[in-house]
Amino acid sequence: MHFLSKTQIIAAAGAVALVLLVLDLVRRRKLSEEYALLWVVSTAGMAVLGFATPVLRFVTRALGIVLETSTVFAAGLAFTTGVLIYLSVRLTRLGRENQTLARELALLRHDLEALRGAAAAPPGAAGGERA
């Protein structure tokens, strides 16, 4: 096995640190397994490009890119864009769900207050609301 270049060692350290951080976040329940998968897969992809020099060379040639480093940056940018779009979609869905829950809560609170009022008022008393 040939020696790794300085860049590859830095990339390796970065990838390992990122994976450890992600796993630690999962362990502390700050990150769900679902999102962790996203990060682990993208980090693994970057690691492959960083270490497997023949793979990187092949991809670079195939895409008609001049420098290998550009391929790494392009892949990183693609991953980042993918993650951001995914997060925007999730955020939209969460916003919608949030609105539905707020509405449901508001309707339930009204009914609860109406029931409480009916229970507190003596029978036959005029009701406050016409609901």
Add this chain to the structure above:
Amino acid sequence: MNDRARVLVIVPAFDEEESLPRTLDEVRAVAPAVDLLVVDDGSRDGTAQVARARGVPVVRHPLNLGVGGALETGFRWAVERGYDVGVQLDADGQHDPAWLPALLDPVLAGACDVCIGSRYAAATGYHAPVLRRSGMLLFAGLVSAALHQRITDTTSGFRAYSRAVMEVCQHDFPEDFPDAPLLIALARRGFRLREVAVVMRERRAGRSFYTLGKSLYYPYKNLLASLMALLQRPV
């Protein structure tokens, strides 16, 4: 008006304690038979209290969901409680309840599913600032071209909706501003729209839902949402 049909007037309100009481009183005076619902969209003032003091049911959103969100809540309420027609009416006094019968009659008669109170269907003397007016013309043109039907006032928040429309809107409702995209989406589902001419008044108090920040966001959002509504397959 048809005596048997149950009508709910939905009043979305955000910090409207000043103008809301008179709006509610006016509706009661004009149409004693219709029920009222105030959707308090996260107000920080006494909006809910002034409505309750008049015996009007209030649904209070814990957060501000916007006009569309408030309207959707009103639809849910109307469908759950078996109303035949829902009317959207602003709390700020711009919408004169005297026009309620004109708005309701076509829907009650089954002549259309959505009846829009339009400031521009007839010369009513309503004037908007130039920029706002050009935006309104743009969306009116867009909706009219898309639906092959002349719609002059897409931003009017004074409308009557049939029960079928309210049922559909519970599940699938364009967010934020219930304007041009909503009209396109409804027409594409086969609902019939109609406009009647109304005269609108100046707002009595409070702020417009359409603030400065939104006045930039509004055209973008509505344009995109309208185009998307057109691209969706008719159901």
